[in-house]
Amino acid sequence: MSQSFETNSPNEEWESIEDLYYPHSLVQDILWASLHKVLEPILGHWPGNKLREKALCTVMQHVHYEDENTRYICIGPVNKVLNMLCCWIEDPNSEAFKLHIPRIFDYLWIAEDGMKMQGYNGSQLWDTSFAVQAIISTNLGEEYGLTLRKAHEFIKNSQVLEDCPGDLKFWYRHISKGAWPFSTADHGWPISDCTAEGLKAVLLLSKLSLETVGEPLDMEQLFDAVNVILSLQNADGGFATYELTRSYRWVELINPAETFGDIVIDYPYAECTSAAIQALTSFKKLYPEHRRHEIENCISKAAKFIEDIQAPDGSWYGSWGVCFTYGGWFGIKGLIAAGNTYSNCPCIRKACDYLLSKELGSGGWGESYLSCQNKVYTNLPGDKPHNVNTAWAMLALIDAGQVKLETGGAI
Structure with a gap:
């Protein structure tokens, strides 16, 4: 039964619970x-x-x-x-x-x-960075040179070149010079994993010929990106999104949002931490002497953070994708990038066992969004596999060396 706006009492609607998700x-x-x-x-x-x-x-x-x-x-x-x-x-x-x-x-x-x-003004930088990494991983970079050249220009043009003006502390802002945003340069907010993925992409592009992909990003701009990543590491070794974790979990008691939980402070995430490790490891291979001790310490602390937040069953909760397959992909890749292997790292072995336990009879993986909501792994209706979940799981297992151990199923 509908009710006109004029007859609604604001005080009555104040505590309406129809859409009270949290x-x-x-x-x-x-x-x-x-x-x-x-x-x-x-x-x-x-x-x-x-x-x-x-x-x-x-x-x-x-x-x-x-x-x-x-x-x-x-x-x-x-x-x-x-x-x-x-x-x-x-x-x-x-x-x-x-x-x-x-x-x-x-x-x-x-x-x-x-x-x-939509929930953002786009995911342009994020998508482009992963597309570049995917194309280069096929060893067909020269064949798709025009695509890579255009993507290279976009990534270079999307990097944030200056910090926000004024006293950053007064405006509650973090440094942003050298960072990459999730979407476009106009948006400009620095993000840890977007900076990491942007850096990974331009480092890969720098290995290809100038005739194919154009001029590489200036070295000082690479250093600026590394500086942003290093500056975003929290004391516990983890990386949040836009800034350092500034307050305490108890402030969630006054979270006014009725549709989102855990949003009052910027928490560290497995995905952001993993991306930072991967980017710094890639950078270190090309510029081994630049802030070497800081980078090595950062990677070590970040890997320890990923190990510490792994659930007893071997999973990582993915906050930025659906969900445990996504978290598992980043968790494993981060630990591998930090120098761990399947044979010497119990966390990687547990993570592989967890992912393999969720493989469907069809050989794929299919995870429902309900995993995010209920924080329990949930298959898609009818136990249907999904290409994306399957790809994430396979990328994680292949990186972990599982292909050498497992001959059945999707692998």
């Missing part, structure tokens, strides 16, 4: 209720409204800083919409609001069932 904690319910019913009336009148004005002014400074440094794309679609609304409320005729409008289309696309808003 329930609030009791602490959060008490906090939000107190802010809404006690603090809100105080801040609406003098002298509380003076404090609110000052706070809103500070917030708008950060909104404009984010907008300007992402060319009004913003880090993602949620704060894109919020920032745009803030600019409109501040001044509907402002230049800031006008600059927001054309960048809406970076997020919109038309599907068979209507218009959608």
